[in-house]
Amino acid sequence: MSSTDFQSGREALGARLRELRAETGLSGKDFAERLGWPASKVSRLQAGKQTPSVGDMEAWARAAGKPEVIAELKARTAGLETTYRSWKRQLAAGHRARQEQGIAETAATILTRGVEVVRVPGLLQTPEYARYVFEQNAEFRRTPRDVDAAVRARVRRQEALYDPDKTFHFLIYEPALHASTSPGPVHVAQLDRLMGVIGLANVKLGIVPLAAPLRRAPSHGFWIYDRRLVIVETINTEMWLADEASLELYERSWDWLSESAVYGTQAQRLIGRVRAAFGSA
Incomplete structure (x- = not known):
């Protein structure tokens, strides 16, 4: 996976997160409040500008009222992490x-x-x-x-x-x-x-x-x-x-x-x- 592929994958994941958030009827700011996160973090994840952790994906799915998508989001995150592993996380x-x-x-x-x-x-x-x-x-x-x-x-x-x-x-x-x-x-x-x-x-x-x-x-x-x-x-x-x-x-x-x-x-x-x-x- 090239860096371009990695970014494309992150953007695709961001689009999926945005879709889940939109289905709740909440704005990005309100969704961030539900999660207890800064609004900027929700914005970066939806825009594919930040790589989420597995914990982030679990929290997002539960906040969206869709615990059944946790496995899907974890798999998507693992696909990114398999290639690019941040030192901070490792x-x-x-x-x-x-x-x-x-x-x-x-x-x-x-x-x-x-x-x-x-x-x-x-x-x-x-x-x-x-x-x-x-x-x-x-x-x-x-x-x-x-x-x-x-x-x-x-x-x-x-x-x-x-x-x-x-x-x-x-x-x-x-x-x-x-x-x-x-x-x-x-x-x-x-x-x-x-x-x-x-x-x-x-x-x-x-x-x-x-x-x-x-x-x-x-x-x-x-x-x-x-x-x-x-x-x-x-x-x-x-x-x-x-x-x-x-x-x-x-x-x-x-x-x-x-x-x-x-x-x-x-x-x-x-x-x-x-x-x-x-x-x-």
Whole structure:
């Protein structure tokens, strides 16, 4: 589902909500009073300018005197949420729940491919590096800080790296190695971890040098799970894409970027040069 499809779906849902509200004979303002909501929220939902929660849909159906349409409205909302999942909603109780989703997706996947352009992939993060990632995300998104639980869940997910029935292929754009989002000693330990990962039998780590010729510059990170799902993170949402067009597009992006990557000893040397720039930390 493209962003245009998503907006069309949201507008269609808004039209359905407007229809249900109109059947009550109430104006938008009066309907909002019945719900105990600001009138602006009713207006935005009807215009397809806000993504409703499941709770919103239950309340709307009951306020319209149509509890029998709750299932329909929930299904419509789930259809939107399957593709575009807001971080605010996903992290309402903290990061742990999303990490456990990651554990489930990794467990269900044989070949996991991950691209990161601004940070180290979660599956390769040290606990200390991950801690800073979660703390910064919680502060930025103003979500609950369940950092200890989130770190433990991330470490559990990494156990899959040692499963001989699974294969992992990571591409990291060199700037992610330089991005200093944690204290020097933590960052150096993270770079050491990356060099150690290169020796794992079922893990392939490619580093795309900053000076490498590129068929297309990487714009953001993404993850491909087998050939059934692509997950893309943006500032305010996470996209879960399963349509054929998206799979083809992201696989092409993967193929083009991998052409510029270095592996094995070359990758270790590149990481080592970045590590040396941080000194003994």
